Ligand SMILES: NC(=O)C1=CN([C@@H]2O[C@H](COP(=O)(O)OP(=O)(O)OC[C@H]3O[C@@H](n4cnc5c(N)ncnc54)[C@H](O)[C@@H]3O)[C@@H](O)[C@H]2O)C=CC1
């Protein structure tokens with residue numbers, strides 16, 4: 149009978165997002181574009197979806213996220229994430245990504261469009277001439293050239309505005325406590341020490357900060373009162389940063405000459421609200437949040453976030469996560485295969501040490517919670533190892549938690565490890581690895597805690613006298629997994645006391661045995677009877693460091709580890725049968 153195809157993960161898009169990015173999703177995912185959903189309708193259906201792609205209209209609240217049990221990613225097809233409860237997403241392990249630069253040019257050009265429209269009364273003039281009037285002297289404007297433009301927030305949009313305005317011959321001043329002085333001076337902006345200094349000099353004032361606690365209401369009645377009566381204000385950032393009531397009053401009183409506003413405290417504004425009064429004001433040119441609404445910007449942001457959704461749903465790192473460690477693109481390329489390696493090492497550790505059966509037939513419980521992770525070679529030079537750390541935690545915890553559906557990812561892994569009492573010390577070794585066949589490698593060492601009760605079980609039924617010797621409780625020994633990356637592919641190079649290279653992928657049967665003739669045939673025939681095909685096999689001898697490093701005196705030098713890649717899960721009875729065979733000491737099945 150043909151095996152039914154696994155259902156495709158579902159993606160919900162409740163707003164208009166450009167089809168250019170969506171084309172990347174259609175084949176692999178079930179994409180539902182549902183515009184105009186009410187908050188309640190969204191709450192009712194969000195539980196089915198693994199990804200949610202929004203713009204600025206959808207409110208991604210704590211309540212919504214708490215019922216979004218399958219959700220892995222909220223993708224904001226734009227810059228501002230003030231409509232997403234990022235803190236709540238982090239708690240739930242949901243990654244929030246955005247497109248940090250896809251629409252900045254559009255936003256900057258729109259700012260300049262509003263600046264010109266306000267300077268030359270374009271809105272008023274267009275309405276007047278359509279109305280059949282010809283009011284040339286009433287509609288006389290001012291020039292931008294030679295005027296002072298005050299820019300609050302010198303990030304991506306603010307600096308782009310500066311560059312264009314410089315071309316218009318404007319004098320540029322700005323305030324941003326975190327501005328990069330090299331970038332601002334390259335854009336000809338004179339940095340001021342306070343908002344107040346900018347306000348009193350500006351002929352045009354433009355805001356380009358995010359809406360956060362410190363910028364909410366930053367331009368109120370008091371600030372407007374310090375500005376020139378001929379000054380004009382532009383806001384293409386976020387409503388809420390300007391007190392709308394105070395602005396209407398200043399325009400009415402003639403203490404501010406005009407305003408170009410694209411964003412409002414509530415969108416769309418309620419009839420009779422202050423925002424509606426602002427829109428209707430004759431000295432205001434208003435647009436309905438059009439800053440990012442160009443064909444080009446919408447293509448950019450759509451492709452940007454859809455690519456990231458594909459990455460996340462495929463278990464890879466996104467480029468621009470808002471609530472995860474920030475990685476530079478070149479670091480990202482270096483880190484990605486190691487992220488996979490670390491996750492595999494963690495998962496191998498948990499599955500191998502928590503599930504292996506010993507020759508006594510009992511499942512041993514030697515899983516530990518204190519680890520040292522050592523990065524050697526080029527990896528030791530990395531600026532950040534945060535994604536590697538998080539990937540290890542994910543690998544360690546996922547085998548324990550996947551059944552209850554807990555979503556572990558780079559966002560919440562650290563917190564979850566702490567909650568579960570897992571302690572990981574990160575170390576960098578600067579030792580020369582020139583003699584090694586690879587430039588970086590990683591060692592995971594679960595430290596032995598003396599006096600622990602988590603000993604491996606004795607052999608009571610082992611038929612070999614030396615088995616009893618080698619299966620003495622090993623709580624005094626460290627458990628070690630070592631790995632490296634070659635050709636972008638992760639490899640394990642050491643497991644416990646044994647060295648042997650294998651690819652940590654698929655289902656593996658790991659079997660410790662005496663290195664005596666016939667073992668390979670024995671395992672092969674048992675698996676064959678169980679209908680399991682062997683894909684590859686690797687025999688790992690004892691690692692050369694064992695005696696020296698770990699003070700292991702009792703190991704039988706004829707022990708070896710067999711690692712078999714198999715085509716399907718091996719049943720527990722088969723594993724039990726295997727360890728009851730003479731000379732087979734221990735076996736575990738892991739799926740990586
Ligand atoms: N209307 C629209 O359609 C669009 C609006 N936007 C909005 O534009 C804003 C800016 O976006 P980007 O330039 O990409 O962000 P960005 O993060 O590159 O720059 C923001 C800058 O504001 C500065 N800042 C923060 N607090 C400040 C304060 N209290 N005083 C002065 N400066 C402060 C930061 O240091 C940073 O340099 C965001 O709010 C974004 O949502 C962006 C694109 C389109």
Ligand SMILES: O=C(O)C(=O)COP(=O)(O)O
Pocket residue numbers: 203204205225226227228229251437438439440441
């Ligand atoms: O990117 C931003 O911050 C914007 O404000 C753009 O909003 P929009 O995607 O056009 O609803």
